[in-house]
Amino acid sequence: MKEFICIVCPRGCKIRVNEQGEMEGYGCKRGITYVQNEMTNPKRMLTSTVKIKSKIVNRLPIITSSEINKDDIFRVMEEINKVKVEAPIYIHDVIIKNVLGLGVDIIATRTIRE
Amino acid sequence: MKTNYDLVVIGGGSAGLAAAISAYDHGIKDILLLEAEAHLGGILLQCIHNGFGLHEFKEQLTGPEYAERFANQLIERKIEYKTDTLVLEIKEDKTVIYSNKEDGLVEVKAQAIILATGCLERTRGAINTPGDRPSGVITAGLAQKYLNIDGYLVGKRVFILGSGDIGLIMARRMTLEGAKVLGVAEIMPYSNGLNRNIVQCLHDFNIPLYLSHTVTNIIGKDKLEKVVIAKVDENFNPIKGTEKEFQVDTLLLSVGLIPLNGLLDKVNVPTHPRTRGALVSQNLETMKEGIFSCGNVLHVHDLVDFVTKEGRKAGYGAATYLKGKMHKKGRRIITRNKSGVSYVVPYYIDVENILDNLVELNFRVTKPFEKTRLIVKLDDKEIKNIFKLHMLPSEMESVLIEKEILMNSNAKEITLEIKEG
Structure with a gap:
């Protein structure tokens, strides 16, 4: 038996799934889809920061260009933490291209001019 | 130096930016916006996670992206603003006293004022946590600033008191940066954070959430050594025998926010006993004509999109007032x-x-x-x-x-x- 909290709407249904894949506790169909995705292929956006040489801040915020597999989060964090950039950086500049060959870029989420 | 303005907006975060932009778009061009920090954007700049803007833009943005969109709108309109500028006082005649390195101490006269100064985190003193007073007990938002702006991780073994969104977000953030988060305690029988944060910040990383629990002791001579939590009864009193100990170097507090309303003290504007924000009309005008309040200084919001919306309403209200189009109350x-x-x-x-x-x-x-x-x-x-x-x-x-x-x-x-x- 596995339990999920559905995050599609504020209601937050607790949905339980048994070994046969049968679900209970969902308030609507969207909950079923949510749990199916979470069971088979959970994906997340990852946000963090990288070091930046700048007059004004020490860290540049970044995000993955699309969702990555939940299991890849810590491997991608390691790559992010190897990087150091220098100002100027503009919002949505690519900081790491195709990180770990996952087909996802790491992009800046803030403009830091100097 | 210019010392007369139609409108002075205090605060360059999401509320103040929206208010200034909206007042401008409603025909008020003579505006000065004052921001205490070095950059426009307010607290959004340290909220590097995504999920902002679902209502406003129908897409998920990170905090800095959301802030930059509005800062750009302000700059495009050539609205005058000053950063690193602290407002010290507002007087009843709508004089605003501010200071910064370039201008020194300055008095400007405004015809209308919009207060958008945001809120402060409640600290340990506000919740009377028993125990020693070592270093390592810190509010979650401050730890977030140290980590996301300055680049310092405040601890390696962490416990979090309070399940507000900032605490949950920091549980994930510190875990990603290599800290071990041992748990989150919440005194209420339900979480105070959004469901998506419970799932994506706690469940994803197997961080336990202890509902109906609070911190009953903080132990450590100079540095924090351990925290003790216990289950509470329906009156929030700790139940003997339910204590659990955690060896940690950091206790993050995410125990609520209070509007930063001190500037209204000298203007004699009554505040709401529950929200601690000013009493306002639907146009967000306080009991003092021509002084408006919006965003987290008015009442603490859970979504920035609603702060923006409220800021716009204050800007519209102030513009209507300035154009002489408000009727006698x-x-x-x-x-x-x-x-x-x-x-x-x-x-x-x-x-x-x-x-x-x-x-x-x-x-x-x-x-x-x-x-x-x-x-x-x-x-x-x-x-x-x-x-x-x-x-x-x-x-x-x-x-x-x-x-x-x-x-x-x-x-x-x-x-x-x-x-x-």
């Missing part, structure tokens, strides 16, 4: 919260000055509700009876009232309550 309908509703903003409806066809009332519920009805009454007359599938204290609710109904009524009060069953 007449009849007021006071808002009241009854069972199930913990507060309503605005505090009153200024009936002579309803600027749109609908008046929005924002409110929060006292506890989680399922399948209930929201009842709105003008004095004793029921005007709305709305089915609500579910409502949570952590999510702000709103209801729209038609201008016509308000104009055609002689009521003195408008009451919101939740009826179960």
Whole structure:
């Protein structure tokens, strides 16, 4: 038996799934889809920061260009933490291209001019 | 140096930016915006996670991206702003005293003021946590600033008190940066954070959430060594024998936010006992004509999109006032919260000055509700009876009232309550 909290709407249904894949506790169909995705292929956006040489801040915020597999989060964090950039950086500049060959870029989420 | 402005906006975060932009777009060009920090954007700059802007832009942005969009809109309009500038005082005649390195101490005279100074985190003192007073006990938002702006991780083994969103976000953030988060304790029997944060910040990383638990001891001579938590009964008193100990170097507090309202002290503007924000009309005008308040300094919001919306409303209200288009104050309908509703903003409806066809009332519920009805009454007359599938204290609710109904009524009060069953 596995339990999920559905995050599609504020209601937050607790949905339980048994070994046969049968679900209970969902308030609507969207909950079923949510749990199916979470069971088979959970994906997340990852946000963090990288070091930046700048007059004004020490860290540049970044995000993955699309969702990555939940299991890849810590491997991608390691790559992010190897990087150091220098100002100027503009919002949505690519900081790491195709990180770990996952087909996802790491992009800046803030403009830091100097 | 220019010392006279139509409008001075205090605060360059999401509320202040939206207010200044909206006032400009409603025809007020002579604006000065003052920001205490080095950059426009406010707290959004340290909120590097995504999920902002779903209502405003129908997409998920990170905090810095959301902030930059509005900062750019301000700059495109060539609205004057000063950063690293602290406002020290507002006087009753709408004089604003500020100081910064370039200008020194300056007095400017405003015709209208919008207060958008945001809020502060409650600290250990506010919740009377027993125990030693070592270093390592720190508010979650401050730890977030150290990590995301300055690049310092404040600890390696962490416990978090309070399940507000900042605490949950920091549980994930510190885990990603290599810290071990041992758990989150919440004194209420339900979380105060959004469900998506419970799932994506705690469950994803197997961080336990201890509901109906609080910290009962903090131990450590100079540095924090351990925290003790215990289960609480229905009166929030710790239950003996339920204690658990955690060896940690950091205790993060995410135990609520308080509007940063000190600037209103000298203006004699009454504040709301529950929200601690100013008492305002639906146009977000305080009890002092021409002084407006919006965003987290008015009441603490859960979504920045709603802060932006409120900022715009204040900008519109201030612009209407400045153009001399506000009517003399007449009849007021006071808002009241009854069972199930913990507060309503605005505090009153200024009936002579309803600027749109609908008046929005924002409110929060006292506890989680399922399948209930929201009842709105003008004095004793029921005007709305709305089915609500579910409502949570952590999510702000709103209801729209038609201008016509308000104009055609002689009521003195408008009451919101939740009826179960």
